[in-house]
Amino acid sequence: MDELDLIRDRAETVGFAPAEHLAPARERLLAAARGERRHRSRRWVWLGGASVGLAAAITAVVTLAPADQVGVGPAVAHADPVKVLTAAADTALKDPGKPPRPDQFLYVKTEYTIPPNREVWLSVDGTRDSLIGSAKEGGCRNGKAPMYGTNDPRAEGTLQDCTPKTIYRTDLPTTADAMLAYLYGKEADRAGRAGYIGKAVYTLAYEQVLQPASYAALFEAAAKVPGLTALDHVTDGAGRPGVGIEFPVSSGSSPKAQPIVLVFDATTYQFLGTTDSAVTVKTYVDAVGQRP
Template identity: 70%
Template sequence: MDDLDLIRDRAEAVGFAPAEHLAPARERLLAAARGDRPHRSRRWFWAAGASIGLAAAITAVVALAPAEQVGIGVGVANADPVRVLTEAAGAALEEPAKAPRPDQFLYVRTENPHHHIREVWLSVDGTRDGLIGDTEVTGCRDGKAPYSGPYDPAKKGTLEDCRPSPAYQADLPTTADAMLAYLDALPGTKDGDVSSMGKKVFMLAYERALTPASYAALFQAAAKVPGLKALDHVTDGAGRPGVGITWSFPPGSAPGAKPIVLVFDAGTHQFLGTDDSAVTVKTFVDEAGQRP
């Protein structure tokens, strides 16, 4: 392995500091080397030990720079999951709070690592017909909707009882404890199953719209879930870098089960999606099929 290989391997592991921070760090490193060794040792340091010195210099420059000055972003190295989610809650509170009209649609565009694009148009109040791709999603009007169960010729064209499923949920809790209780009460929760809690957080953050206060409460509630893990240097489904937050599967889970990894931008702390599906557009439009 030559000098360039050492530099490349070390740089990929720890990242680079910005150029304006390199010079002071380099001078401190050189001053320490000059002050701690006699003339002969200094010459050996740069001649016989050049490869080791170069790799060490890269590490020292990064280590001397504060985390927020390193090119890998705030909180990426040794990320604290509670801090990441708390900062995500703060970022959510800064989002515009204007509510959509009941007759509008939530448009969400997502992308996976294979560049497959998914588009959905979901009724804001749940009463209008939306779209998932090219497939119509019927709304629930006056407590009735066209039958949509398993194929049954006898039920074709009949109506069934329903409840609207609004894409915009303005009535969700706005405090962490109340949101945690709300999530616990949703179907599918098992005692101690933090993975199912993670899925519920994902469900609300992904293809649903909440008020900024409820989004903040959602991430604050997630921060209270035990067993959180932060993953460094992950990318979302569109390849955007960020910090990952995940939960462990409970004992007895199916072999090969893959936990959800929620991805947050390392700089802005905004929710980006997951490691296999990125939310690239989320907004409100006037008609199903309309793009912003």
């Protein structure tokens, strides 16, 4: 690693300080370099020592600002969570949202920070057999669906009562208040249920398809949830950078519970996934097993 690589590495790790703090740090940087040179006679020794001195000085330059102004790693973002989610709603509303044919399948590829990844082929109208990873799921036809993957071989393929479930949701609210009421359901303690709302938003945005107005309402409703935090310098499960919206862990959760962080593109505000997972492909195909 040369000096420029070192600078880039340190800068990306700890962020940048405001301009008014840079002058004193610059003087320390130059002083450190001059001091290193006076005490090192051989060029290769000076370069090695200067790298260490530069690293320390660079750290001083980029971390001079107070902690609430400069983030280290995934720190609090300058953006407001409400503004991020509102921008995400605007982006979702602009999506043309072409309806699929009932006989098609929704193909979704999800990548995780810890493999394996996930692929699903879900029947749009719920009447055809779907495939979730390697597991087959029976479609509901005439009120009956075949059973697959049972522990009892004798039950394999036998029919059970069912109701078709479409993944193209036209039944969801199209306003923020109505969507928020839908997400909360019968939960009375709204202040302590933010974590559950985050998971509900995640579920609807992943392997289902909403109309553009409902997608927009989903993110606008999320913006009304109390206790959210915006995070800079996060990546989704596929390593794509973005801005994160952290939903606090709900009260009464396990001490090991981690907050869910939804990740949005920092420029377009398109929903990318979470810090643990990422929707990398989401489209319609004509048959199970087909990839775009």
